[in-house]
Amino acid sequence: MPSRSLIKLRYILLLPSDDPNIVELPPRNEGLGKWESCLVGYFLDKKLPFNYIRNSTFNQWKNMGLKEVQANGDGFMFFIFDDMDACGRVLEEGPWYMGNQLLLLKKWKRMMRLTKEHVSQIPVWIKLFNVPMEYWDFERQSRISSKIGLPLFMDHLTSTGSTVSFARVCVEVNVDSPLPQNFFVKCEDEVVEIRVEYQGTPAKCEHCRVFGHDTKNCISNQVAQLVKMQKVTEEDKKDGWKTIKSKGKKKIGNQMKERAVKGVIPFK
Incomplete structure (x- = not known):
């Protein structure tokens, strides 16, 4: 059971409102x-x-x-x-x-609505392996990481050249971004393969085109698939085929006619 505080509440006459379900609140000007x-x-x-x-x-x-x-x-x-x-x-x-x-x-802001937004763009840390040493400056890293998304910044070790194992860059990616595992850079006749690792990339839904859940478990996608199946079923009913349900025993002649209706044998 909750413990009782020493602060007592009091009844306050509510401000008039056109909607009986709304409680009108006066602005709060003092510090929060x-x-x-x-x-x-x-x-x-x-x-x-x-x-x-x-x-x-x-x-x-x-x-x-x-x-x-x-x-x-x-x-x-x-x-x-x-x-x-x-x-x-x-x-x-x-x-x-x-x-x-x-x-x-x-x-945080006043009257903030706590809702999880539909996110279609997120910042992601990536590791770029095999970047040639002469391209570890700001300008060249920006050009190389633009293959993945919108470059934002490098981490401290990469910007100071304190590590040579990989270049770590933060890029903003879109839900439609392909996120390749590798690509190539070319300078004159020399070509080098760049390998990419992504840190903490959240699930994304191709149906809703947002990050935060995958397509397989998306309720909206499941509903859309059911509606699509229903439309296909309705279209099949319009093509002239029909199912004849049996009721008790039938004569051989009637069975032959039913099979002819379904296209199994020619009906004469």
């Missing part, structure tokens, strides 16, 4: 405390355990001013920071991944 420095986030694919999310975010954002993490029952997380500048730094340094899942973040 911790919610003014809050980020709201959710995952596209799977829900992760709350304790895992809390520990992971504190490991990454504690030095950036993270103070508190909360969650509701619909998969939304609330990250409370010291101030609004800390929220801005976290948003600027994204995208962020938890358990290889992309965490979508948005600044």
Whole structure:
């Protein structure tokens, strides 16, 4: 059972409204405390355990001013920071991944509707292997990664040349992007194969053309397939064929006629 707080409520006469189902609220002009420095986030694919999310975010954002993490029952997380500048730094340094899942973040605002949007474009970290050393600068990395999507930025190790195993770049991809596993770069007569690895790419639905669920488990796609099957069945009924149901015993002559109707034997 819930414990009772010491704060007492009181009855307030509601403001008049044209709709009896609407409660008119006056604007709140005073400060909103911790919610003014809050980020709201959710995952596209799977829900992760709350304790895992809390520990992971504190490991990454504690030095950036993270103070508190909360969650509701619909998969939304609330990250409370010291101030609004800390929220801005976290948003600027994204995208962020938890358990290889992309965490979508948005600044909290008044009267915010907590709905998971239809996402058709997402930022994705990619690893580019076998990139020639002379092409590890900003301009050439932009050109090469444009094969995958819209280049956003490199990670720190790639930009400083501190690693040579692979180039790590963040690109924005569309739900219709092919996401190749490899492609080739050519300079004059020399050709080099570039291998690509994608980090935390969420499932995508080709029917809805959004990220967040796959086509196989899409309810809208299943309904569309059922409607399509129904139309095919109705068209088959219009082509002149019909099924004759048997009722009891029949004479041989009647059976021959029925088989002729179905096109099995010529009917004379």
